[in-house]
Amino acid sequence: xxxxxxxxxxxxxxxxxxxxxxxxxxxxxxxxxxxxxxxxxxxxxxxxxxxxxxxxxxxxxxxxxxxxxxxxxxx
Amino acid sequence: xxxxxxxxxxxxxxxxxxxxxxxxxxxxxxxxxxxxxxxxxxxxxxxxxxxxxxxxxxxxxxxxxxxxxxxxxxxxxxxxxxxxxxxxxxxxxxxxxxxxxxxxxxxxxxxxxxxxxxxxxxxxxxxxxxxxxxxxxxxxxxxxxxxxxxxxxxxxxxxxxxxxxxxxxxxxxxxxxxxxxxxxxxxxxxxxxxxxxxxxxxxxxxxxxxxxxxxxxxxxxxxxxxxxxxxxxxxxxxxxxxxxxxxxxxxxxxxxxxxxxxxxxxxxxxxxxxxxxxxxxxxxxxxxxxxxxxxxxxxxxxxxxxxxxxxxxxxxxxxxxxxxxxxxxxxxxxxxxxxxxxxxxxxxxxxxxxxxxxxxxxxxxxxxxxxxxxxxxxxxxxxxxxxxxxxxxxxxxxxxxxxxxxxxxxxxxxxxxxxxxxxxxxxxxxxxxxxxxxxxxxxxxxxxxxxxxxxxxxxxxxxxxxxxxxxxxxxxxxxxxxxxxxxxxxxxxxxx
Numbered sequence: 191x192x193x194x195x196x197x198x199x200x201x202x203x204x205x206x207x208x209x210x211x212x213x214x215x216x217x218x219x220x221x222x223x224x225x226x227x228x229x230x231x232x233x234x235x236x237x238x239x240x241x242x243x244x245x246x247x248x249x250x251x252x253x254x255x256x257x258x259x260x261x262x263x264x265x
Numbered sequence: 266x267x268x269x270x271x272x273x274x275x276x277x278x279x280x281x282x283x284x285x286x287x288x289x290x291x292x293x294x295x296x297x298x299x300x301x302x303x304x305x306x307x308x309x310x311x312x313x314x315x316x317x318x319x320x321x322x323x324x325x326x327x328x329x330x331x332x333x334x335x336x337x338x339x340x341x342x343x344x345x346x347x348x349x350x351x352x353x354x355x356x357x358x359x360x361x362x363x364x365x366x367x368x369x370x371x372x373x374x375x376x377x378x379x380x381x382x383x384x385x386x387x388x389x390x391x392x393x394x395x396x397x398x399x400x401x402x403x404x405x406x407x408x409x410x411x412x413x414x415x416x417x418x419x420x421x422x423x424x425x426x427x428x429x430x431x432x433x434x435x436x437x438x439x440x441x442x443x444x445x446x447x448x449x450x451x452x453x454x455x456x457x458x459x460x461x462x463x464x465x466x467x468x469x470x471x472x473x474x475x476x477x478x479x480x481x482x483x484x485x486x487x488x489x490x491x492x493x494x495x496x497x498x499x500x501x502x503x504x505x506x507x508x509x510x511x512x513x514x515x516x517x518x519x520x521x522x523x524x525x526x527x528x529x530x531x532x533x534x535x536x537x538x539x540x541x542x543x544x545x546x547x548x549x550x551x552x553x554x555x556x557x558x559x560x561x562x563x564x565x566x567x568x569x570x571x572x573x574x575x576x577x578x579x580x581x582x583x584x585x586x587x588x589x590x591x592x593x594x595x596x597x598x599x600x601x602x603x604x605x606x607x608x609x610x611x612x613x614x615x616x617x618x619x620x621x622x623x624x625x626x627x628x629x630x631x632x633x634x635x636x637x638x639x640x641x642x643x644x645x646x647x648x649x650x651x652x653x654x655x656x657x658x659x660x661x662x663x664x665x666x667x668x669x670x671x672x673x674x675x676x677x678x679x680x681x682x683x684x685x686x687x688x689x690x691x692x693x694x695x696x697x698x699x700x701x702x703x704x705x706x707x708x709x710x711x712x713x714x715x716x717x718x719x720x721x722x723x724x725x726x727x728x729x730x731x732x733x734x735x736x737x738x739x740x741x742x743x744x745x746x747x748x749x750x751x752x753x754x755x756x757x758x759x760x761x
Contacts, residue, residue, distance in 0.1 A: 219354065248550065249549070249550055249553060
């Protein structure tokens with residue numbers, strides 16, 4: 191992660207680097223741990239958990255990545 | 266007949282608007298189009314929104330509209346691997362692509378192979394990366410054409426002479442496409458992408474609102490689907506035996522997307538590094554539409570008229586069939602044109618990217634005295650040629666599980682990961698082991714694809730390893746990384 195940050199040619203505080211890393215890694219772990227969402231209930235209007243949970247996380251990951259991108263390039 | 270005169274008129278009017286935008290692109294944000302980076306990267310001037318649309322256009326392709334829903338329709342929940350894929354791939358992209366963007370801006374790279382040549386100082390490696398990119402795009406373009414064909418087959422459903430008419434329609438569309446890509450380059454494709462995405466968002470929203478309400482909701486759909494047949498990978502959730510395939514497919518696809526020449530092209534056309542990062546970060550939101558469309562592969566089971574069409578044609582027709590049965594004709598035409606152009610625009614962007622690789626990394630090293638003008642001219646003609654090669658490929662090969670075409674492209678392009686992605690982080694890799702790793706993993710992957718399909722029609726991209734089906738792209742990548750690691754360790758051991 192640090193080597194990515196160095197490429198940016200600017201010093202980011204370590205707190206900010208950790209925050210960015212966490213924001214980017216959380217969606218990966220959410221999807222990687224498939225037993226946590228490979229189930230039918232609870233359903234939303236008949237749509238099983240497997241489908242709506244993963245779809246919901248698309249929205250959440252977009253927001254998390256956007257915050258990470260903002261922290262990264264903010265002056 | 267499910268699609269009448271009213272629908273045809275709306276479809277053709279919208280198609281004319283699309284073509285107009287494509288040609289108008291050459292005047293839009295005018296630049297010297299005899300320069301390769303002006304033609305192929307739209308002058309590197311695209312902001313957050315346009316990059317979002319352009320790269321999003323690469324994502325919202327026939328893969329989304331036709332391939333994934335048809336996999337859901339035929340095999341069930343395994344198809345949903347595309348959802349984590351979409352999320353993870355943009356995390357990968359926002360880490361790697363801004364680095365490539367910066368290096369490209371400093372050194373004037375247009376392709377990933379330009380970068381590889383520079384960082385590893387190896388022309389052979391660059392040529393191999395370029396060739397791999399060109400070949401990996403072909404099945405992906407073929408998939409786009411399959412999608413366009415699925416739209417035409419639904420529009421022509423019930424008419425006679427469908428095969429000949431749809432082939433001619435495809436050829437004519439490709440001639441028009443080739444003409445405007447030749448004149449406008451990436452600018453034309455970008456305007457086309459914005460137009461297409463407007464149609465597509467209207468379609469996705471309409472589908473998710475109308476279809477569940479009209480046919481009794483998801484409960485009914487799951488029940489109807491369960492009655493129709495049993496789904497190999499599960500219907501309401503994933504069968505445990507498919508877990509390894511699911512995870513390896515989404516990780517493999519996520520790593521592969523931004524190695525594709527067209528994705529590199531789209532990223533390099535961004536105006537600044539921070540704009541590229543922000544627009545990439547927001548792209549998973551775009552993926553929500555993909556998830557909705559995948560679920561349509563199940564909803565189609567409660568729409569008897571649409572199901573009737575997919576039974577005659579194939580699962581590829583699921584969404585076009587829902588469009589014509591669930592909506593009035595004029596609105597169906599909007600959806601159908603969205604899907605049709607949704608194949609054309611990515612095909613154009615992919616062919617531009619292939620053409621760049623050919624001229625920059627294969628022809629130019631052989632013919633050093635090529636002028637920038639000649640370079641651009643060759644690229645323009647090459648982009649025309651590649652489109653027709655893909656079209657011929659589709660006409661000559663049997664219609665298969667369309668998603669497998671994209672996965673095959675992914676397996677091929679993943680062989681370039683060590684040189685490109687790891688090369689962006691360090692230049693310490695041993696270059697000959699990169700070449701050996703590329704070669705061995707490519708041969709091994711292709712052999713495993715043949716083995717997994719019993720040397721017959723492409724129907725799976727997973728190989729059973731220790732009792733678990735694994736995406737072959739991941740197996741190949743493992744082999745490749747092992748070879749590169751060993752080579753690099755030996756290099757440093759000798760130095761000491």
